[in-house]
Amino acid sequence: MSMTRCGLAVWRSWCCIIRDIQRGPVVFFFDVKDEHRSYRVLIANMPSILDETKLTGMPTYPNVGKDYAHTFDVMKKLSFDIWVSSHAGQFGLHAKRKPGDGYRPEAFIDRRGYDRRSMI
Numbered sequence: 253m254s255m256t257r258c259g260l261a262v263w264r265s266w267c268c269i270i271r272d273i274q275r276g277p278v279v280f281f282f283d284v285k286d287e288h289r290s291y292r293v294l295i296a297n298m299p300s301i302l303d304e305t306k307l308t309g310m311p312t313y314p315n316v317g318k319d320y321a322h323t324f325d326v327m328k329k330l331s332f333d334i335w336v337s338s339h340a341g342q343f344g345l346h347a348k349r350k351p352g353d354g355y356r357p358e359a360f361i362d363r364r365g366y367d368r369r370s371m372i
Contacts, residue, residue, distance in 0.1 A: 281332065291357060294332035298342050298369050299323050327370040334360040342369055 280295040299320070301307070307317035334357060337343045343366075348359040 279327075279330065286355075286357070291333040292331070294330060294335040294366075296327070296330075296335055296337050296342075296366070296370070298337050298339075299327070324370065328367065332366075335362065335366045336360060337369075 278297050282293050282295075284291050284293055301320065305316060307320060310316055335343060336345070340346060343360070343362070348362070349356070353359075
């Protein structure tokens with residue numbers, strides 16, 4: 253776990269590597285506090301499955317299906333208040349926040365959206 257001070261917020265972050273093809277995805281958690289409350293934030297690298305992946309097994313990766321199942325199982329159990337991803341479209345950034353919008357962290361409290369994306 254690492255600790256970083258950024259303005260008034262102190263972020264405690266740690267990395268959780270979920271077993272999966274290509275040794276990913278990696279998710280990061282950190283806690284941030286504003287004047288109203290604390291939030292547990294998840295930055296998720298959402299898993300995907302390449303067209304050529306055979307979940308029943310491949311010669312170079314016989315347990316690929318089991319690893320994907322494990323990844324999806326772990327991801328649905330993650331606990332957080334806010335989530336974002338490295339790709340704006342994966343977490344609906346442009347629908348949740350428009351240029352010029354004020355500070356509204358609750359726009360990113362979206363468990364249903366995460367559950368839909370993490371089960372693809």
